Amino acid sequence: MPDGAQPILDVRDLKTVFLTRGGEVHAVNDVSFDLRPGELLGVVGESGSGKSVTMMSLIGLLPMPPAEIRSGRAIFDGLDLLQADDDTLRAIRGARIGFVFQDPMTSLNPVFTVGFQLMEPLRKHMGMSKAQARARAAELLDLVGIPDAAARLKDYPHQFSGGMRQRVMIAIALACDPQVLIADEPTTALDVTIQAQIIELVKDLRRKLGMAIVWITHDLGVIAGIADRVMVMYGGQVVEQAPVRELFSDPQHPYTRALLQTVPSLRGKRAERLRVIEGQPPVLGAPPAACPFRPRCGHALERCGRENPRRLAVRPGHEVACFWDPASGGERHA
Amino acid sequence: MRDDPPPRRVLVEVRELQMHFPIHAGILRRRVGAVKAVDGVSFDIHEGETLGLVGESGCGKSTCGRALLRLYEVTGGRILFDGQDIARLGPRELRAMRPAMQMVFQDPQASLNPRMTVAAIIAEPLDEHTALSKADKLARVYELMDAVGLSRDFANRYPHEFSGGQRQRIGIARALALNPKFIVCDEPIAALDVSIQAQVVNLLEDLQERFGLTYLFISHDLSMVRHIADRVAVMYLGKVVELAPRDALYNAPLHPYTQALLSAVPDPDPAAEAVTERIILEGDVPSPANPPAGCNFCTRCPQAMEICHREDPEFREVAHGHHVACHRYNEAEDEFASAMATHEARERNQQGED
Numbered sequence: 100m101p102d103g104a105q106p107i108l109d110v111r112d113l114k115t116v117f118l119t120r121g122g123e124v125h126a127v128n129d130v131s132f133d134l135r136p137g138e139l140l141g142v143v144g145e146s147g148s149g150k151s152v153t154m155m156s157l158i159g160l161l162p163m164p165p166a167e168i169r170s171g172r173a174i175f176d177g178l179d180l181l182q183a184d185d186d187t188l189r190a191i192r193g194a195r196i197g198f199v200f201q202d203p204m205t206s207l208n209p210v211f212t213v214g215f216q217l218m219e220p221l222r223k224h225m226g227m228s229k230a231q232a233r234a235r236a237a238e239l240l241d242l243v244g245i246p247d248a249a250a251r252l253k254d255y256p257h258q259f260s261g262g263m264r265q266r267v268m269i270a271i272a273l274a275c276d277p278q279v280l281i282a283d284e285p286t287t288a289l290d291v292t293i294q295a296q297i298i299e300l301v302k303d304l305r306r307k308l309g310m311a312i313v314w315i316t317h318d319l320g321v322i323a324g325i326a327d328r329v330m331v332m333y334g335g336q337v338v339e340q341a342p343v344r345e346l347f348s349d350p351q352h353p354y355t356r357a358l359l360q361t362v363p364s365l366r367g368k369r370a371e372r373l374r375v376i377e378g379q380p381p382v383l384g385a386p387p388a389a390c391p392f393r394p395r396c397g398h399a400l401e402r403c404g405r406e407n408p409r410r411l412a413v414r415p416g417h418e419v420a421c422f423w424d425p426a427s428g429g430e431r432h433a
Numbered sequence: 434m435r436d437d438p439p440p441r442r443v444l445v446e447v448r449e450l451q452m453h454f455p456i457h458a459g460i461l462r463r464r465v466g467a468v469k470a471v472d473g474v475s476f477d478i479h480e481g482e483t484l485g486l487v488g489e490s491g492c493g494k495s496t497c498g499r500a501l502l503r504l505y506e507v508t509g510g511r512i513l514f515d516g517q518d519i520a521r522l523g524p525r526e527l528r529a530m531r532p533a534m535q536m537v538f539q540d541p542q543a544s545l546n547p548r549m550t551v552a553a554i555i556a557e558p559l560d561e562h563t564a565l566s567k568a569d570k571l572a573r574v575y576e577l578m579d580a581v582g583l584s585r586d587f588a589n590r591y592p593h594e595f596s597g598g599q600r601q602r603i604g605i606a607r608a609l610a611l612n613p614k615f616i617v618c619d620e621p622i623a624a625l626d627v628s629i630q631a632q633v634v635n636l637l638e639d640l641q642e643r644f645g646l647t648y649l650f651i652s653h654d655l656s657m658v659r660h661i662a663d664r665v666a667v668m669y670l671g672k673v674v675e676l677a678p679r680d681a682l683y684n685a686p687l688h689p690y691t692q693a694l695l696s697a698v699p700d701p702d703p704a705a706e707a708v709t710e711r712i713i714l715e716g717d718v719p720s721p722a723n724p725p726a727g728c729n730f731c732t733r734c735p736q737a738m739e740i741c742h743r744e745d746p747e748f749r750e751v752a753h754g755h756h757v758a759c760h761r762y763n764e765a766e767d768e769f770a771s772a773m774a775t776h777e778a779r780e781r782n783q784q785g786e787d
Contacts, residue, residue: 365659
């Protein structure tokens, strides 16, 4: 990783709120992160932690209303995505920022051939002729490992298996050589042997194409094998961020620590009993005045109920939002 | 591994179970074939144990679980439950057997009636199968809610007011209402968040100990099955390809499919991930309507031999309690010996680490 390289995406203090009949839901609270060229940033969190909403906010894919971006900036290559108008965003989406979603069946259009869907961005964004686009589309399918690529352009999505459909989605996302690829739970709907195929494919494509990737998942195993850096989200906030090895070897936040212990291991020692995180994730009706993890935290201090901790660097590149210090077992001193 | 617990009584004995779903086509809806969702499966479930049933989507594991409770009319084979063949029981006798065998479903949202209160949902089996008075029923409902860790204050609420983990507790309480002996848990944690999964698994383990329950735990989560199961069966395309005590299966898998499946699971440890050599299977699972000739796995098997494309391998016991359906273990004793040697070496390593 080129440390200190200019980030390609720099997000500061993003705040996204949903206006519902039951009141406001504060889905993303002051989220800041950056993404460096060529790196793979893993985003881990449970459902409702705000990981998908954060990414959707950036590329203008949230329906507004009910969603509303209250504040923040997201600088992509010198341009603030949150201030950009629709035309500018449309020119970026699918071209310079590609994305892959969880369910390849619902994100492909069932009434158009795969070839048509692959050629669409090439013609719209790259201004290619039909023949050029067709040749490039076949190249892309071949790149993602679909056998007999040129012939399969005429097939419809239902003629592909789940894993093959996800390969098609990746090919579409890569069509215009994006600088950033956002992958939202891209392997969650797939079987484990197919997931292994897709992960190998993404590793291989990264080596060949060198784009930066944001990989959203709840699976710590997937993150361990693929990410350079990891950002852990809970209750709409980034609670910890670290290089991948450091996050697993020296987790600082009680949530990260508990999460790592609650997952049973396939190869290590078998625990007689699973560690449990008691309670439920929070519903974010109001901007948090205290730490959102406090009700489930085994190490909560008096201060945690009064203040929401800000993110502090414990080491260069390793930040945590927590008052508790695992080294001393007491309050963290900045 | 070889110091197994003393053999326990067999509660469920499945022999050559087949569940085929007909395919109809044409104007006359003539039968043109069948999806062989479960095709000749045999195993035992011992009293008080958890048998894990793993495999990828479409392998027939859920169909197998449902067929065991005779939620389908099975195509063939025997299911002996406590000595009675429930594959052949008439409706009245079957109904009398129902309280002893229950099910916990994957999606707690879809398996709970949104118009019934929690108390009514948990009491429904009691309404159907017992003649308890209203007061006795309510007392039993409270008892069950306590057992699964739901506050009694929630008795009059509706399912939508609960989180996924709590809904699964409601489903478990309903399954327990009639004091069953045997529960089929069909992907009970697949729809839950990671931090909630452990809560539900611990609850299932506590209940098993307290009430002496026997589980068939169906899941695609191999790490969780390693945690909860005593023995594990691996299914591929309608067949059980390997069945073994937990540690034998995870430490020394014999079938090439089991080996690939275990190797595909990512490890939540970046250092281990960096050195892991994965067996990446090519291609996809064939259609169960049109399985390949010979061994079902031969189209994707990295170790397939010529015989595998001709003959369906027999499901045989190759070591104590370790069954496998693979031609590689036909005669090749050295094959098996080398697998056991790796296993023993690994065990020594593990002991060294502990």
